[in-house]
Amino acid sequence: MIRDDRWMLALVCVCYLTIVYITSRGLIAAPRYRLLEARIRDCRARASVLAGPAAGDSERSASLAALSSRLDDLELGRAVVWRLAQSSWVVAIPLSKLAAAWRVLHSAERRLLRLETPAERASSLQFTRLVLLDSQRAGDTDLAAQLAAHPPDSPQAEALLLAVNELLHQREDSAAELEYEQQRIALWLAMTGLGALLLVGLVLGHTTTMLFGALGGFLSPVIGVLRSQRHSSWGVLVLAPVGGALAATGGLLLVRMLADPRLSVLGTVFLDSSWNSPDQPVAMATALLFGFSGTLFSRLALTATGQIAAPPDPPPHQ
Incomplete structure (x- = not known):
């Protein structure tokens, strides 16, 4: 009977370890990866729209081509995720690589801001101001006032818009990386704890x-x-x-x-x-x-x- 109980404990530990793996990959990382894919498609659509006015500008065309190549690397997902053949369910998404992919995407989004038309830049300025006004952080209201103080087509407005977006992206990336680190620590503790449970259960019963x-x-x-x-x-x-x-x-x-x-x-x-x-x-x-x-x-x-x-x-x- 004791031997059967120990085998049952081992089976429970193995099953829970499987649940931990599925939780890490399928329930934590997979939704973030789906959101990443949606943002990549949105970024690619914006790049396609900006490609029209850039038809006669070789510098803008080269920037958009480099940006599209970078988005291709992210969209293929070779450095982020591997999948089973002919399967659409994500089976492995390392959280560290996912965080790095988000940083690359944010960098691509800031590059698109440099290529926007005056009308699109005015919309981006207004959206960034609304984000800052909705923030509870000290100093964000002053940044929103500085964005409103410059005309949308001025070099000062463009430089401030890029700087503020880089700040917002840095906050988002830092918060996500801290969350991923906490999740990795919890998963490591869970796997180590399962090993301790199995060892104590086999020894003490x-x-x-x-x-x-x-x-x-x-x-x-x-x-x-x-x-x-x-x-x-x-x-x-x-x-x-x-x-x-x-x-x-x-x-x-x-x-x-x-x-x-x-x-x-x-x-x-x-x-x-x-x-x-x-x-x-x-x-x-x-x-x-x-x-x-x-x-x-x-x-x-x-x-x-x-x-x-x-x-x-x-x-x-x-």
């Missing part, structure tokens, strides 16, 4: 504890979303079941230590229904609570630390 802890870790963000109607981050969703399983295992061990008669912090009911008897209802419920609440584990760990670090009672005076 606390399969029931881990499964109930993972269940509590899964229920925590679900209930949070239902109560607050807010979306949790991908990192929390991916890490919650793994962290819940690990917290449940460590939590039961802490409960057993604090219920020891030599410490007597917890009642005797936890002495026989914790680490030594993980299949007892009290132990399973405790594991579920530890998986659901990370603060419960941290508070209990602080209590255990205080008990260990407390100085021994002085001997009674004779």
